[in-house]
Amino acid sequence: xxxxxxxxxxxxxxxxxxxxxxxxxxxxxxxxxxxxxxxxxxxxxxxxxxxxxxxxxxxxxxxxxxxxxxxxxxxxxxxxxxxxxxxxxxxxxxxxxxxxxxxxxxxxxxxxxxxxxxxxxxxxxxxxxxxxxxxxxxxxxxxxxxxxxxxxxxxxxxxxxxxxxxxxxxxxxxxxxxxxxxxxxxxxxxxxxxxxxxxxxxxxxxxxxxxxxxxxxxxxxxxxxxxxxxxxxxxxxxxxxxxxxxxxxxxxxxxxxxxxxxxxxxxxxxxxxxxxxxxxxxxxxxxxxxxxxxxxxxxxxxxxxxxxxxxxxxxxxxxxxxxxxxxxxxxxxxxxxxxxxxxxxxxxxxxxxxxxxxxxxxxxxxxxxxxxxxxxxxxxxxxx
Amino acid sequence: xxxxxxxxxxxxxxxxxxxxxxxxxxxxxxxxxxxxxxxxxxxxxxxxxxxxxxxxxxxxxxxxxxxxxxxxxxxxxxxxxxxxxxxxxxxxxxxxxxxxxxxxxxxxxxxxxxxxxxxxxxxxxxxxxxxxxxxxxxxxxxxxxxxxxxxxxxxxxxxxxxxxxxxxxxxxxxxxxxxxxxxxxxxxxxxxxxxxxxxxxxxxxxxxxxxxxxxxxxxxxxxxxxxxxxxxxxxxxxxxxxxxxxxxxxxxxxxxxxxxxxxxxxxxxxxxxxxxxxxxxxxxxxxxxxxxxxxxxxxxxxxxxxxxxxxxxxxxxxxxxxxxxxxxxx
Numbered sequence: 001x002x003x004x005x006x007x008x009x010x011x012x013x014x015x016x017x018x019x020x021x022x023x024x025x026x027x028x029x030x031x032x033x034x035x036x037x038x039x040x041x042x043x044x045x046x047x048x049x050x051x052x053x054x055x056x057x058x059x060x061x062x063x064x065x066x067x068x069x070x071x072x073x074x075x076x077x078x079x080x081x082x083x084x085x086x087x088x089x090x091x092x093x094x095x096x097x098x099x100x101x102x103x104x105x106x107x108x109x110x111x112x113x114x115x116x117x118x119x120x121x122x123x124x125x126x127x128x129x130x131x132x133x134x135x136x137x138x139x140x141x142x143x144x145x146x147x148x149x150x151x152x153x154x155x156x157x158x159x160x161x162x163x164x165x166x167x168x169x170x171x172x173x174x175x176x177x178x179x180x181x182x183x184x185x186x187x188x189x190x191x192x193x194x195x196x197x198x199x200x201x202x203x204x205x206x207x208x209x210x211x212x213x214x215x216x217x218x219x220x221x222x223x224x225x226x227x228x229x230x231x232x233x234x235x236x237x238x239x240x241x242x243x244x245x246x247x248x249x250x251x252x253x254x255x256x257x258x259x260x261x262x263x264x265x266x267x268x269x270x271x272x273x274x275x276x277x278x279x280x281x282x283x284x285x286x287x288x289x290x291x292x293x294x295x296x297x298x299x300x301x302x303x304x305x306x307x308x309x310x311x312x313x314x315x316x317x318x319x320x321x322x323x324x325x326x327x328x329x330x331x332x333x334x335x336x337x338x339x340x341x342x343x344x345x346x347x348x349x350x351x352x353x354x355x356x357x358x359x360x361x362x363x364x365x366x367x368x369x370x371x372x373x374x375x376x377x378x379x380x381x382x383x384x
Numbered sequence: 385x386x387x388x389x390x391x392x393x394x395x396x397x398x399x400x401x402x403x404x405x406x407x408x409x410x411x412x413x414x415x416x417x418x419x420x421x422x423x424x425x426x427x428x429x430x431x432x433x434x435x436x437x438x439x440x441x442x443x444x445x446x447x448x449x450x451x452x453x454x455x456x457x458x459x460x461x462x463x464x465x466x467x468x469x470x471x472x473x474x475x476x477x478x479x480x481x482x483x484x485x486x487x488x489x490x491x492x493x494x495x496x497x498x499x500x501x502x503x504x505x506x507x508x509x510x511x512x513x514x515x516x517x518x519x520x521x522x523x524x525x526x527x528x529x530x531x532x533x534x535x536x537x538x539x540x541x542x543x544x545x546x547x548x549x550x551x552x553x554x555x556x557x558x559x560x561x562x563x564x565x566x567x568x569x570x571x572x573x574x575x576x577x578x579x580x581x582x583x584x585x586x587x588x589x590x591x592x593x594x595x596x597x598x599x600x601x602x603x604x605x606x607x608x609x610x611x612x613x614x615x616x617x618x619x620x621x622x623x624x625x626x627x628x629x630x631x632x633x634x635x636x637x638x639x640x641x642x643x644x645x646x647x648x649x650x651x652x653x654x655x656x657x658x659x660x661x662x663x664x665x666x667x668x669x670x671x672x673x674x675x676x677x678x679x680x681x682x683x684x685x686x687x688x689x690x691x692x693x694x695x696x697x698x699x700x701x702x703x704x705x706x707x708x709x710x711x712x713x714x
Contacts (some may be wrong), residue, residue: 223403
């Protein structure tokens with residue numbers, strides 16, 4: 001009787017990809033090392049995939065969404081979500097192909113209120129690459145093909161339900177991705193410039209300038225930000241267009257958000273100022289600008305990227321809260337916060353709980369940004 | 385200790401001054417001044433404007449004077465006479481409007497701070513001592529979610545559950561019969577019965593943050609040589625934990641009130657609006673929407689000043705606990 005035992009050292013390497021050969025590691029650039037370490041962080045990778053998906057949706061919004069933001073049908077106010085199905089087993093033969101059930105309309109004889117119920121008897125066929133409303137993709141291609149939708153464009157399809165005007169919530173969430181996911185980026189970019197410049201001056205120059213800038217930072221940090229935002233947002237002229245308002249809101253968000261970044265940058269500058277390579281650069285006769293931008297900044301770019309990523313979700317939450325309170329973006333602009341404003345009406349929420357769904361998108365986006373930011377922060381210093 | 389308090393108070397003066405400037409700027413931002421807003425409001429409702437009355441208003445707020453004088457009139461009236469101006473939307477002095485709502489805001493915020501500490505402390509402790517245990521993973525996940533869910537969404541969700549599952553209306557801070565009643569033990573009990581939902585909603589984000597901070601601090605301490613030394617001398621695990629590392633990890637815990645408080649004050653506005661609480665938040669929102677700027681400015685001023693004072697108190701508390709802070713050693 002023979003038993004074969006696998007020698008223990010023959011078990012396959014559990015992580016062949018994550019542990020590159022030492023020779024590779026010695027030759028790899030800093031960013032490659034950061035990437036290798038980041039890759040090992042599973043939650044961060046998952047976050048990155050989700051974020052990639054969100055931005056893809058933002059980019060292709062008008063193609064992915066069955067309807068445009070201005071489309072509505074007053075007959076289907078607060079129509080509940082329909083569950084898409086693949087096989088129809090009600091008939092004698094199984095009928096393949098995606099479809100949803102239609103609605104039956106009932107009117108309350110006392111209140112005249114219309115209620116919709118999904119009617120399992122009717123069938124609305126769904127199709128991919130169907131023709132619907134025309135739009136222009138990237139402003140270049142004029143087309144009317146949508147990824148999916150009802151084969152007959154006049155049939156009501158509300159996969160995630162309808163809102164108070166009979167608009168398709170799924171389409172609105174898809175279009176809202178565009179504004180909600182970019183407003184954070186623009187705001188963070190502005191805050192980044194302010195934070196790096198002021199934090200850099202504070203940390204590099206030191207002395208009285210440092211003291212003054214630190215007082216300003218402390219002042220901003222000790223303030224409750226929301227009342228301040230609200231005050232500034234309420235003071236925006238009423239006749240401003242949606243685009244002007246969007247820009248003004250990002251500036252308002254950035255005015256208060258730069259302080260965290262300024263702190264990080266200052267701390268880094270303070271600790272780097274006494275490093276030998278900085279002293280060497282200065283002794284070599286480099287100008288102050290060259291020391292800062294050629295020698296000091298590149299040595300903590302990865303840390304900066306991490307703190308930037310971590311400050312985007314705060315911006316998204318801020319925009320959502322402002323819009324939810326009716327003082328941020330306003331319709332016809334569609335963002336997740338603007339959509340959630342409808343749920344502020346308590347009765348509407350009780351009758352149409354699917355109005356809370358844009359909140360799921362907010363939570364998902366914010367969680368992903370937090371995970372990616374955490375992963376980046378852990379990977380930022382690959383030589384540790 | 386006295387020197388520290390004096391230094392800290394000295395630093396507060398420019399902060400308070402800056403806050404008053406910002407609040408005044410917000411009052412001034414909308415186009416037109418108080419008098420023109422009042423005129424358009426009156427004309428909208430079809431009333432005629434009394435010129436003498438208008439003159440009196442201009443006189444009272446110094447609207448014809450340069451902006452510096454206007455600021456001085458505004459702030460000196462507040463500081464010297466407790467006069468915050470007039471709310472034209474309510475046609476009442478701002479001070480009267482705030483006197484009933486501000487105490488409730490303070491009660492709500494303080495209860496939330498207490499709640500945050502009481503919940504975060506044991507959970508953070510447990511997560512650090514039993515790192516990577518099942519409970520730690522649950523706490524970390526809940527913590528992440530708590531940071532990612534906006535306050536108002538949590539409030540809406542809780543309200544929806546309360547409405548559908550328990551068939552209860554959870555808005556407000558008082559039941560209908562106690563709404564206008566004078567303070568009594570029964571009214572207080574009624575307040576406590578309503579307070580817990582806004583406290584949970586408001587406290588979640590802060591609690592999540594505190595758990596993470598306490599866990600990280602304690603983990604840093606637990607692996608230091610002095611802990612190993614204490615263990616090798618035969619001290620019990622509980623005694624080691626409570627005698628040394630916990631004391632070191634708790635002091636940042638106290639100082640967090642500096643960032644928890646502004647967070648709570650911001651959150652209070654959204655949560656109170658959703659749950660329709662009789663606090664300053666919804667009042668501020670209404671004032672901003674109708675550009676009732678003296679009311680809005682007064683609320684922003686008071687809420688910010690209270691935040692700064694709260695932070696000061698927590699700093700003094702921290703200095704009492706931690707001599708390094710008191711003596712300014714970094």
